[in-house]
Amino acid sequence: MGYTRSMSETETQSLDSYPLGGGVSDARLVEAVRRGDHEAFGELVKRYEARLMSVLLRFVRDRELARDLSQETFLRVYERIEQFDPSRRFGPWLFRIGVNLGLDYMRKRKRRLWPLLFSESRSEKPPDPASADPRQHLDLEQEVRHVLEAIPEHYRTVLVLRDLENFSTSEIAAILNRKEATIRWRLAEARTKFQQIWLRRQAEKKPGEVALPIPGTEESDDVDE
Amino acid sequence: MWMNKCRKFRFNLALLAGNDLEGVARVEVERHLAVCPECRSHWLALKAGQRVLEGARTGEATTALAAVSLGASSSVWPELSRQIRVIDDRRSDSRWRGWLPAGALAAACLAIVVITSDLMDEPQATARTAPPGSAVPSWPVVLPSTGGSPFVSGSAAGVPHERIDTSDPESRPGRRPIRQRVLEDGSLRSF
Secondary structure: OOOOOOHHHHHOOOOOOOOOOOOOOHHHHHHHHHOOOHHHHHHHHHHHHHHHHHHHHHHOOOHHHHHHHHHHHHHHHHHOHHHOOOOOOHHHHHHHHHHHHHHHHHHHHOOOOOOOOOOOOHHHOOOOOOOOOHHHHHHHHHHHHHHHHOOOHHHHHHHHHHHHOOOOHHHHHHHHOOOHHHHHHHHHHHHHHHHHHHHHHHHOOOOOOOOOOOOOOOOHHHHHO | OOOHHHHHHHHHHHHHHOOOOOHHHHHHHHHHHHHOHHHHHHHHHHHHHHHHHHHHHHOOOHHHHHHHHOOHHHOOHHHHHHHHHHHHHHHHHHHHHHHHHHHHHHHHHHHHHHHHHHHHHHHHHHHHHOOOOOOOOOOOOOOOOEOOEOOEOOOOOOOOEEEEEOOOHHHOOOOOOEEEEEOOOOOEEEO
């Protein structure tokens, strides 16, 4: 069956953008999976695995673990495919299972470190000579991670999904099974908390330490947009 | 200090900072920002926080790394398809296994019915189907009384056999029934 769609094409699409263009819709594929078509499920996996893994990497620290969790997510999806309501969108349902798996994992491990936002271990990546100061960027990443750790989980999850993973608020509502108004309220709270904690941490820097510059502030007129 | 009027915009300022506010609400907030320096400075701080998050996202964000590294070779599908086949096999097995207890129960019930009916039928069959001249049981046979009338087991005429008269008032429970032997000439002998 011709379910093929290139990875680059699928990665950039939002959760509900399938398939009106040319491909087979998620709903059709789900229907085929229910009839026992493995190839159809393979197509669904290929459509969503990169995005799912990217989201899971926000919750766990290493790539292999994120891979295992995404595999587990797809297995659960396959096992529960009969329970899926075809009148709803498949993507948010899949991501709900994945995000819940990631959050459960984090709760179980009770890690103090918020999942690696920038998945690869630093030692694997040589510094880019083209960038001005690679350490500065790493410091920024680490600092952001610390600030996110300080935010309560239900705000943090919304903030990560919206501002780091670029899901729309309606998609997040579907993923977290909450009303969109609730998500918007949590998002506003999360942004306010992030900003407050960030400022506090920068103010607490020791006298010798240099506060991290906010990206984009070099062009200061940007703030007056 | 936040004025009361500003409080109602506070929520929307955070949404505006991330471009999540549209329509009338956006226009209202923008109008308010133009006249309220407090809210404007708060909004600028929120915007700065957004730039930090954006910088983190666009730096070495996992999205890009995952997308680059997740080629066909590292797709989870090959491993997943194997596991799915195992699930399917397990499902088809469990489908049969689900019927197993029901089948076993039905078989057990059937066996019980067959055995009990055999046990109940056996004495009557012996009594009623014994052909004339066949061997007469040498022991007294007690059969359930039908209608209270006495009947004879091994009832072939002219064949000596025993009978128990259960209709006799003497044969009430706890009393020994009257046993009689039918002799060849048809006469009865009690004992």
